[in-house]
Amino acid sequence: MSSCFDKAKAFYADLGVDVEAAFRRLDQIPVSLHCWQGDDVNGFENDGALDGGIAVTGNYPGRARNIGELRDDIQKVLSLLPGKKRLNLHAIYADTNGKKVERNELDATHFASWIDFAKAENIGLDFNPTFFSHPLASNGTLSSADPGIRQFWIEHAICCRRIGAEMGKQLGNTCVTNVWIPDGFKDTPYDRLAPRKRLEESLDAIFAENIDRKYNLDAVECKLFGIGAESCTIGSHEFYMGYAVSRNKLCCLDAGHFHPTEVISDKISSCLLFLDEILLHVSRGVRWDSDHVVCWDNELQQIASEIIRNNFDQRVHIGLDYFDASINRIAAWAIGARNMYKALLFALLEPAEMLKNAENSGDYAVRLGIFEELKSMPFAAVWNEYCARHNVPGGMDFLKAVKDYEINVTSKRN
Ligand code: RNT
Ligand code: ZN
Numbered sequence: 001m002s003s004c005f006d007k008a009k010a011f012y013a014d015l016g017v018d019v020e021a022a023f024r025r026l027d028q029i030p031v032s033l034h035c036w037q038g039d040d041v042n043g044f045e046n047d048g049a050l051d052g053g054i055a056v057t058g059n060y061p062g063r064a065r066n067i068g069e070l071r072d073d074i075q076k077v078l079s080l081l082p083g084k085k086r087l088n089l090h091a092i093y094a095d096t097n098g099k100k101v102e103r104n105e106l107d108a109t110h111f112a113s114w115i116d117f118a119k120a121e122n123i124g125l126d127f128n129p130t131f132f133s134h135p136l137a138s139n140g141t142l143s144s145a146d147p148g149i150r151q152f153w154i155e156h157a158i159c160c161r162r163i164g165a166e167m168g169k170q171l172g173n174t175c176v177t178n179v180w181i182p183d184g185f186k187d188t189p190y191d192r193l194a195p196r197k198r199l200e201e202s203l204d205a206i207f208a209e210n211i212d213r214k215y216n217l218d219a220v221e222c223k224l225f226g227i228g229a230e231s232c233t234i235g236s237h238e239f240y241m242g243y244a245v246s247r248n249k250l251c252c253l254d255a256g257h258f259h260p261t262e263v264i265s266d267k268i269s270s271c272l273l274f275l276d277e278i279l280l281h282v283s284r285g286v287r288w289d290s291d292h293v294v295c296w297d298n299e300l301q302q303i304a305s306e307i308i309r310n311n312f313d314q315r316v317h318i319g320l321d322y323f324d325a326s327i328n329r330i331a332a333w334a335i336g337a338r339n340m341y342k343a344l345l346f347a348l349l350e351p352a353e354m355l356k357n358a359e360n361s362g363d364y365a366v367r368l369g370i371f372e373e374l375k376s377m378p379f380a381a382v383w384n385e386y387c388a389r390h391n392v393p394g395g396m397d398f399l400k401a402v403k404d405y406e407i408n409v410t411s412k413r414n
Pocket of ligand 2 (some may be wrong): 180221256281321
């Protein structure tokens with residue numbers, strides 16, 4: 001008797017879809033796991049609370065309290081993800097051996113143990129300067145009117161680009177280093193232009209040093225508003241789109257950084273007409289929050305389908321960005337990340353020819369009908385097979401692995 005998978009494969013073959021080819025292509029598309037879901041964006045500087053207009057709510061027990069615990073947790077999550085993986089770090093995760101190292105003095109040696117970790121896991125690294133949770137970040141960073149503060153953050157970002165390049169070089173795997181700053185005004189400013197001009201100049205100073213794109217790619221991340229920056233966010237979409245196009249940088253589109261009726265899936269094709277590559281922060285906005293655990297919702301599917309349909313596999317760098325401390329953190333991490341792979345696989349199983357024919361002949365009813373019927377295809381059997389081939393629990397079995405880890409590891413932290 002043929003298995004569920006064999007039957008599912010035959011169903012897809014009837015639509016002209018080659019499931020094995022989909023698996024092979026998915027194997028080549030990395031998803032960058034954000035390290036910060038493991039410790040509520042705390043980092044290891046031990047310097048106080050998270051700020052910058054981002055907030056983690058919840059106090060579920062078991063937060064990783066140090067690098068060792070965070071790495072254990074990351075390993076656990078990686079073991080629950082099929083397919084190709086990367087790890088995304090922030091500067092506040094530096095391994096300084098307990099020594100205080102200012103952010104403008106960081107170098108690759110402070111990330112040597114992370115590079116070793118990545119080598120052992122056989123994954124690439126991505127990187128982010130951290131422009132928040134720091135005394136000098138309370139009133140603007142790269143756009144600050146204070147030249148001393150601006151200079152401090154320029155130096156920090158320069159360090160981070162070099163660290164990213166070193167990660168890329170040592171791993172033989174290009175690192176994407178992403179700049180996001182929280183700068184903005186709670187209330188209506190008189191002058192919106194001057195801080196943006198200063199941000200432009202700061203970025204030019206940061207990127208003045210030529211770094212081989214083989215080792216490091218620079219990305220800039222826009223936002224509509226943050227808590228405390230409701231009336232004007234300096235690094236807006238228009239600002240960074242213009243900047244990225246004029247300086248040949250990557251735009252980072254975070255799914256939670258736009259008006260709730262706007263979606264980043266619709267922006268990918270436009271951006272890639274004018275940019276070589278982009279970075280995604282796949283997230284889920286809910287009302288005022290931009291960082292809920294990624295669900296396999298319509299928008300996630302549209303994001304994945306845009307990448308697959310347009311063969312943007314190499315030009316879109318997929319990163320995750322969400323943080324939830326109200327539920328088991330490992331589960332939150334794994335659920336969101338598995339959803340990303342799931343959406344990519346679902347996109348790879350679309351009957352491209354049928355859909356193109358319907359659209360090109362103007363038969364939008366057939367197009368809609370196909371889209372809707374695809375939702376009840378035997379996708380689960382294909383997903384479970386993909387997980388099985390990567391020795392990762394399929395279906396709900398990964399929850400058991402999370403539970404065991406909770407009983408044996410995270411519940412013992414306090
Ligand atoms: C904040 C941005 C930013 C951060 C991470 C921690 O709104 O999305 O990307 O979430 O850098
Ligand atoms: Zn983001």
